[in-house]
Amino acid sequence: LPYPPGPKSWPIIGNLLDSPKQSPWVAYAEMSKQHGDILYLQVFGQSVVVLCSPSVVKDLFEKRGDIYSDRPSWPITEIIDVDWLIPFTRYGEQWREKRKIADRTLRPGALSPYHQRIEENTHAFLGRLLAAPVDFRSHVGQLIMSLVYGYDLKENDEIIKPPVELVHMTSRLILPGATLVNHLPFLRHIPSWVPWFSYESLVRVGRELSQKTMNEPIDFVKSAMRDGTATSSLARDQLLEVESLIGPEAQMQENVVKQVLGSMYEAGVDTTASARTSLFVALTLYPEVQRRAQAQIDSVVSRDRLPTFEDRSRLPYIEAICKELLRWQMVGPMGVPHASTEDSIYRGFFIPKGSMMIINSWGILHNPELYPDPETFNPERFLNEDGTFRDDPTISLAFGAGKRICPGRHLVDMSLFMIAASVLSVFNVTKAKDENGREIPVDPVVEVNAVVWYVTLAFECSITPRDKIAEDLIRENVLA
Ligand code: HEM
Numbered sequence: 001l002p003y004p005p006g007p008k009s010w011p012i013i014g015n016l017l018d019s020p021k022q023s024p025w026v027a028y029a030e031m032s033k034q035h036g037d038i039l040y041l042q043v044f045g046q047s048v049v050v051l052c053s054p055s056v057v058k059d060l061f062e063k064r065g066d067i068y069s070d071r072p073s074w075p076i077t078e079i080i081d082v083d084w085l086i087p088f089t090r091y092g093e094q095w096r097e098k099r100k101i102a103d104r105t106l107r108p109g110a111l112s113p114y115h116q117r118i119e120e121n122t123h124a125f126l127g128r129l130l131a132a133p134v135d136f137r138s139h140v141g142q143l144i145m146s147l148v149y150g151y152d153l154k155e156n157d158e159i160i161k162p163p164v165e166l167v168h169m170t171s172r173l174i175l176p177g178a179t180l181v182n183h184l185p186f187l188r189h190i191p192s193w194v195p196w197f198s199y200e201s202l203v204r205v206g207r208e209l210s211q212k213t214m215n216e217p218i219d220f221v222k223s224a225m226r227d228g229t230a231t232s233s234l235a236r237d238q239l240l241e242v243e244s245l246i247g248p249e250a251q252m253q254e255n256v257v258k259q260v261l262g263s264m265y266e267a268g269v270d271t272t273a274s275a276r277t278s279l280f281v282a283l284t285l286y287p288e289v290q291r292r293a294q295a296q297i298d299s300v301v302s303r304d305r306l307p308t309f310e311d312r313s314r315l316p317y318i319e320a321i322c323k324e325l326l327r328w329q330m331v332g333p334m335g336v337p338h339a340s341t342e343d344s345i346y347r348g349f350f351i352p353k354g355s356m357m358i359i360n361s362w363g364i365l366h367n368p369e370l371y372p373d374p375e376t377f378n379p380e381r382f383l384n385e386d387g388t389f390r391d392d393p394t395i396s397l398a399f400g401a402g403k404r405i406c407p408g409r410h411l412v413d414m415s416l417f418m419i420a421a422s423v424l425s426v427f428n429v430t431k432a433k434d435e436n437g438r439e440i441p442v443d444p445v446v447e448v449n450a451v452v453w454y455v456t457l458a459f460e461c462s463i464t465p466r467d468k469i470a471e472d473l474i475r476e477n478v479l480a
Helices: 024-035 054-062 075-078 094-106 108-129 142-149 158-173 184-191 200-226 234-243 248-285 287-299 309-314 317-328 361-365 393-399 410-428 468-479
Strands: 039-042 048-050 345-346 349-350 356-359 427-430 445-449 453-458 460-466
Touching: 024 039, 024 048, 024 361, 024 460, 039 234, 048 054, 048 453, 054 356, 054 393, 075 158, 075 184, 075 200, 094 108, 094 234, 108 142, 108 309, 108 453, 108 468, 142 200, 142 234, 142 248, 158 200, 158 248, 200 234, 200 248, 234 248, 248 287, 248 317, 248 410, 248 427, 248 453, 287 309, 287 410, 287 427, 309 317, 317 393, 317 410, 361 393, 393 410, 410 427, 410 468, 460 468
Parallel strands: 048 356
Antiparallel strands: 039 048, 345 349, 427 460, 445 453
């Protein structure tokens, strides 16, 4: 049977030239106009299948999840000892065990006792914005640290550096062509004294970051539990469960728990910070969205308090802003690649075992037939005519699909809502001005990594309290 359709492939290099390093999701969206909603490419003998419509994603990743939920083989992740992180764990018993704990801990019901913590964290963020409005990307990871470990992040805290550096390092190392050993696994056996092929310094740095990411925060929780000062957190709940076990089983379970929590920490810090930064980009570029949102908040919440989760069902416009943010500036435009574990046939096409399976989530969520004028930030897409919220399950593609779908998506949903509602209730976000009073164009600094992500790192805007009432409200809540 033939492979799925795709561009013509060349001897040896295959479709290397068809897979641009910058924004391949745009190239794949173009290709799918010509070849259809499932594409086949080959790069140096590696089969790559790109899924370009919600129905193909559903057929393959959801209905046949058992054979499309592995990760590609990236030997470098084993060499530098980061394959314990859930995103890199190969499909099998160990992944299932960790994933079960992650899903159980991060489901909406398990997170609802933490609503107040999310609100308090957001109030602290408002306070920091008031004190240093240009610094809105500082304290990335505050919410994750507080929720997962009950840890209160300090100014320039060293503890947050390892997971952030690790995520940048690993996502670079798995890029096609970036690490020779991923393509020629036998290279890992070459002794460290052989020049050019030595991974020694990489291994040293990688392992150190990996161990710090896994151990430092959990050691903090264990010591706080011993002193009786541990506040409630996902880690404390999990460690209390481990305490009920005895002998080697307890040690094994503690290791699994450390890996699950470390994975949340690593996968959750920069992604959440990027989504939050995109909110400020959208508000700066679309003042009319801001005005409409503020009008709804003022009428539902009033000006004498900050929004809470109880207001959520009456704030459909804020809900729509959050959905549009996930669609408009995607952190993972092609998610994290999956891999197939068996030869299979779909719609009469042959998909070989070991294929890299990619969802072009960006292509689907920017398809003008599904989302007219897709580059415009337009929350109205998610509203019915009467102004009520219209849910759209396709948006979940921003979090991948099938068995590997992001387990942190409910936490993102909650925290993004709370940040958007709270910021809009008390601040105006506008273009920044230079020393001559001229508006500075909106030009976000982004880090694009062709396989894994597109992260908004920084950009300039002006964040000012809406008025004296708003300023007082922030001070009351931060100090309360
Ligand atoms: C805006 C924020 C976020 C976005 C856009 C995002 C997106 C994604 C995507 C696209 C994947 C790959 C899914 C797949 O393979 O099909 C993923 C995996 C993952 N995410 Fe997230 N994520 C976000 C935040 C978080 C948070 C806050 C956490 C934890 C608290 C988290 C934990 C994870 C984990 C553990 C995985 C690996 C799942 C697996 O391999 O089984 N993510 N995420």
